[in-house]
Amino acid sequence: MKSAVETLNPTRVRLTVEVPFEELKPSLDAAYKKINQQVTVKGFRQGKIPARVIDQRFGRGAVLEEAVNDALPKFYTEAVNEGELNVLGQPEVDITELKDGELLAFTAEVDIRPALEIPDYSGIEVEVDAIEVSDEDVEKSVEQLRERFASTSAVERAAAEGDVVTIDLQAKVDGEVLEDGVAEGVSYTIGSGELLDGIDDAVTGLEAGGEATFTSELKGGSAAGKESEVTVKVTEVKAKELPALDDDFAQLASEFDTLDELKDDSRKRLAQMKKYDQATQAQEKVLEELLKLVEVPIPEKLLADEIETRKHNLVNHQLGQMGLDLAKYLEIQGKSEEEFDAETKEQAEKGIKTQFVLDELVNKEKLNVSQEELTEHLMRRAQSSGMSPDQFAQAVVEGGQVPMLVGEVARGKALAVVVEAATVKDTNGEVVDLDDEDETAETVEAAESVEEATAEAAEAKDEQAEDETK
Numbered sequence: 001m002k003s004a005v006e007t008l009n010p011t012r013v014r015l016t017v018e019v020p021f022e023e024l025k026p027s028l029d030a031a032y033k034k035i036n037q038q039v040t041v042k043g044f045r046q047g048k049i050p051a052r053v054i055d056q057r058f059g060r061g062a063v064l065e066e067a068v069n070d071a072l073p074k075f076y077t078e079a080v081n082e083g084e085l086n087v088l089g090q091p092e093v094d095i096t097e098l099k100d101g102e103l104l105a106f107t108a109e110v111d112i113r114p115a116l117e118i119p120d121y122s123g124i125e126v127e128v129d130a131i132e133v134s135d136e137d138v139e140k141s142v143e144q145l146r147e148r149f150a151s152t153s154a155v156e157r158a159a160a161e162g163d164v165v166t167i168d169l170q171a172k173v174d175g176e177v178l179e180d181g182v183a184e185g186v187s188y189t190i191g192s193g194e195l196l197d198g199i200d201d202a203v204t205g206l207e208a209g210g211e212a213t214f215t216s217e218l219k220g221g222s223a224a225g226k227e228s229e230v231t232v233k234v235t236e237v238k239a240k241e242l243p244a245l246d247d248d249f250a251q252l253a254s255e256f257d258t259l260d261e262l263k264d265d266s267r268k269r270l271a272q273m274k275k276y277d278q279a280t281q282a283q284e285k286v287l288e289e290l291l292k293l294v295e296v297p298i299p300e301k302l303l304a305d306e307i308e309t310r311k312h313n314l315v316n317h318q319l320g321q322m323g324l325d326l327a328k329y330l331e332i333q334g335k336s337e338e339e340f341d342a343e344t345k346e347q348a349e350k351g352i353k354t355q356f357v358l359d360e361l362v363n364k365e366k367l368n369v370s371q372e373e374l375t376e377h378l379m380r381r382a383q384s385s386g387m388s389p390d391q392f393a394q395a396v397v398e399g400g401q402v403p404m405l406v407g408e409v410a411r412g413k414a415l416a417v418v419v420e421a422a423t424v425k426d427t428n429g430e431v432v433d434l435d436d437e438d439e440t441a442e443t444v445e446a447a448e449s450v451e452e453a454t455a456e457a458a459e460a461k462d463e464q465a466e467d468e469t470k
Helices: 021-038 051-058 060-082 135-148 199-203 247-253 259-293 300-322 326-333 337-364 371-385 389-398 402-421 439-453 456-469
Strands: 002-009 012-020 087-099 103-112 125-128 151-154 164-173 176-189 211-217 227-241 423-426
Touching (some): 012 021, 012 060, 021 060, 051 060, 060 087, 060 103, 087 300, 125 259, 176 227, 199 211, 199 227, 247 259, 259 337, 259 402, 259 423, 300 326, 300 337, 326 337, 337 402, 371 389, 389 402
Parallel strands (some): 125 423
Antiparallel strands (some): 012 103, 087 103, 151 227, 164 176, 211 227
16 A cells, blocks of 8 residues: 655645555455345345346446555555544545556545644743732631521511522513513522612511512523513511621631631632642643743634534533523523624634643643542542533543543643643742642642643544544
């Protein structure tokens, strides 16, 4: 077999392949055998029909077509490996010549990963928020804990802000009660903002048995986004009683003996959370700066497929579960279709670019993924999916998605390498040291950060294409 590679553009090539006819013999034999099992000829047992009889009765062309269809994937893969190409997606194959007994020639156009030059990234500098925990932050945290230990008691008076009311709701659109617009026995804290706009004003001042009607835009359900006439009836009013902020409360709500110890622990926890947020912010900003350094041509078909995949997932999964279509979603978001398309394209481009650049870094830095890192990442993904680790692992293996998970962790490690080389300062001008984090946790966190920017559908397609060429 002879093959040649012609570069059409930085992300697409044309393979020209010539195959001597003798190399088609295994596929020809397989074609005759397959046809033998599918047809009957009087005077011959099934499976024992001579090749010359098959040619006479069914035509040599049918046999050649079957043989070529069987052989093409093998010859294409050999040509890809010979050309050391990193292909994306499926090729467009055109048989240019087929001479019985002499030659098979074909061309195959296919997208490839572009060759990238990763420049020196050690000069990247980013600024992140400083870790500052104020007394107000601590007080807010303790107050939230205090709310969890609040008690309620029924009162015979008008409802006021902070009270917990039990209510019945009925929503109408265009004068018709919605099938999913009726709810009874709903518990609601006035002022929490957890239900419909306007409900706080409607129930404030009502006693048990009181009723009011107000207009509000529905946030979910079959009529999400539409103006609705909502009738609310208060069936019970309860006053909320918060425990006193003292040492007794600290002992009730925590393992600490005093309120001061509880506040000190809250301050430490808040600082840890801000440190995690700071590390995440550093990863995101460093990634943004890294992408600015590298020129990445993107295959047009890959980009079009990724845009379509993102739209499909939004419309058929996310919006479908909310009872919305794309038009209603855009209306709620206050966006035009053109703006939505532009944003989707930008996100898709960034996802593909992120994947290409970090994959190149994985190769450049010769990064490997350990079993421990993969297991840790798998467990975190399982937790976020709501599945048990065993269930998630089984789904990953059965779906052939292990290479995708390995790729996610490897890209996370590549990003961690760049973050380590970069200069990260906080808003106070102090250099931020991110090296004292647990190494495995850092890798997994970086993988999750990369995962948000990377197009998952594109990843799956790329991994599949890579597997096919190996």
